Amino acid sequence: MKYLFKSFPFLFLFFLALNANSQLEYPEDKVSWKFSVKQNGDEATVVAKIKMVKHWHIYAAHLPAGSFTIPTNIVFEKSDNYKVLGEIKEPKPIFVHDEEADEDLYYHSNSIKMSQKIKILSEKDFTLNGIFSFQTCDDSHCLPPYETSFSIKVKGTKSDSESTKEEEETNNDVDTIVTSDVAKSTPVSTNNTNEIKKQTKKEATNNATSNNENSTTSKSIWMIFGLSFLSGLLALLTPCVFPMIPMTVSFFTKQSKTKAAGIRNALFYGISIIIIFVTLGTLVTAIFGSDALNALSTNVWFNLIFFALLIVFAVSFMGAFEITLPNSWVNKADRAGDRGGLIGIFFMALALALVSFSCTGPIVGTLLVTSASVGGIAPFIGMFGFSLALALPFSLFAAFPGWMNQLPKSGGWLNTVKVVLGFLELALAFKFLSNADLVIQGHFLERELFLAIWIGVFLVLALYLFGLFQLPHDSKLERLSVGRALLGTFTLVFVIYLIPGLWGAPLKLISGFPPPMAYSESPLGVGGGSASAAAHIEGEDTHPGPQNLPVFHDYDKGVAYAKKVGKPVFLDFTGHACVNCRKMEEQVWGEPGVIEILKDKVVIISLYVDEKTKLPEKEQKMITDIRGKEVKLKTVGQKWSDFQAKKYGANTQPYYRMLSSNGKDIQIGSADYEHHGSAKKFKAWLKKGLKKAKK
Helix, strand or coil, X not given: CHHHHXXXXXXXXXXXXXXXXXXXXXXXXXXXXXXXXXXXXXXXXXXXXXXXXXXXXXXXXXXXXXXXXXXXXXXXXXXXXEEEEEEEECCXXXXXXXXXXXXXXXXXXXXXXXXXXXXXXXXXXXXXXXXXXXXXECCCCECXXXXXXXXXXXXXXXXXXCCCCCCCCCCCCCCCCCCCXXXXXXXXXXXXXXXXXXXXXXXXXXXXXXXXXXXXXXXXXXXXXXXXXHHHHHHHCCCCCCCHHHHHHHHHHHHCCCXXXXXXXXXXXXXXXXXXXXXXXXXXXHHHCCCCCCCHHHCHHHHHHHHHHHHHHHHHHCCCCCCCXXXXXXXXXXXXXXXXXXXXXXXXXXXXXXXXXXXXXXHHHHHHHHHHHXXXXXXXXXXXXXXXXXXXXXXXXXXXXXXXXXCCCCCHHHHHHHHHHHHHHHHHHHHHHHHHHHHHCCCCCCHHHHHHHHHXXXXXXXXXXXXXXXXXXXXXXXXXXXXXXXXXXHHHHHHHHHHHHHHCCCCHHHCCCCCCCXXXXXXXXXXXXXXXXXXXXXXXXXXXXXXXXXXXXXXXXXXXXXXHHXXXXXXXXXXXXXXXXXXXXXXXXXXXXXXXXXXXXXXXXXXXXXXXXXXXXXXXXXXXCCCCCEEECCEHHHHHHHHHHHHHCCCCCCEEEEECCCCCECCCCCEEHHHHCCHHHHHHHHHHHHHHHHC
């Protein structure tokens, strides 16, 4: 039972992270810049002050011939008003040699200045327009190449030639420093500035989005690997797998002529297990494609189907029936395992995979669907992590057979592990049913009913652990073990913690799993009465939002109201089925210092990218999406999703921006759950936006 108790937190972490969302990174959040000009008679120097956040760098303007890195560049628009003198001047760059790429790298970090001299040919004042481009990287990865235009006022030769004073430095905590003359920037993917000018806006957006998604997928894949490895460790504690460890290792050590041969055979057995499960992950990747399932987390039918699957898995784990593969498959694999040699060992591993399917199948199925929704090679990575954990004991115990004496004996505790897994899968199933209900806004499974179901499930689990009843395949319980008693106690405590949620308690420990507070039979809690005035602005099309704040769900109406009252806009891209959105709203939005800003100092516009409400007929039209594909906008969610992708190059939620009262983007970068998931960080970001809005 001690192994059961230790495994429970790992499974809880796996379920907790099923709906985690990773976020995109943006070059303008890592690098800031400010342009100014110094004049002396008919000559002037354009100065770019560039700052990089810690651990990030940009490449030098002058690189060795044949370098594959993208230089930092300042290009001026052709004009008869001036003539460019010489080349860009920059500080001495940092030099390193990249062993993997076999390339010399020249780059800058921290704060630097770059300058370019020009000769003024015009007697009248004029505006100098230019393009600033760079690529920023850290030690692990690079962000998409980036381009922004800038404009500077320059005095003519007959005007006062006194040097223009440099603007004061903006506070170091500002993510992006942009003068009032800086135009809207567009991220691009090119190798030099000439290509930047030639590339169409459509191609630039496509490339930027592709690179951003690669960054997001990379983070998700690491999460999938970790969760899959933990799931493999849990699968070892099931009655279908655990007894096979000593049996299989003993077979290899006894049948092999030498100890080295026994270890070699057991290692190949473990490798065979990995090959079998990785092949399964590869097939899923090939069938579904690299990105086809990215939107599954908000798909109604996916959530309903997965709800049904988890119910079947849960009932199976509890002992109602066994999910098994055809006996003919098992028999054929078993007969092939008798051949001997490496081929025989491989088929022994295949026989293990088939025989243990009733225990590993539900876990593998959950992993595959979850990793497939991440896209890319995630199913491949997921199965590698799972099979690696499953195969390690066979190899390690073959190398060190004495360790097997430390293993607990097989017994009824293995079936208890299986039953506990069944109860957890049953509770998780209702999360997917809730997702489907939230997306269609059906209000069939509101917060109170969801919590009542969870209270019931975990209360029955606690009673089971305390031995008040038994399920099929359970051994007779003569006494309660320490591990089982402790796990039952913690489960009962969890049930008591959930109960106040029926009366409106926020339940921050599980925030993101139940429906949001507003999705409730009584949004203010039982006895809370009707919605207060704070949830609505008189005469405006607002709705009660998170923390009972008034929010607009229409972008144009929200911006119009912000302009009328002179307040900046807090733009919230969210989703009905977004777990991290609920965590931010329930754990961060209501904290002191944050709730006051959201309530009094900004106008909130919440745009749901998975809203299924049909657009009016006149607004349903064909558009070219961020990938250059022709699609028809049919729903409100599609409209806001397309808006987010095209305007900000982002496709994840929650995603926050600050806008001025007239709807223009305030250059402080974005906020999200990953980087602003605490009240302190989110409050600092909001204050930064308010400060910038005043300027």
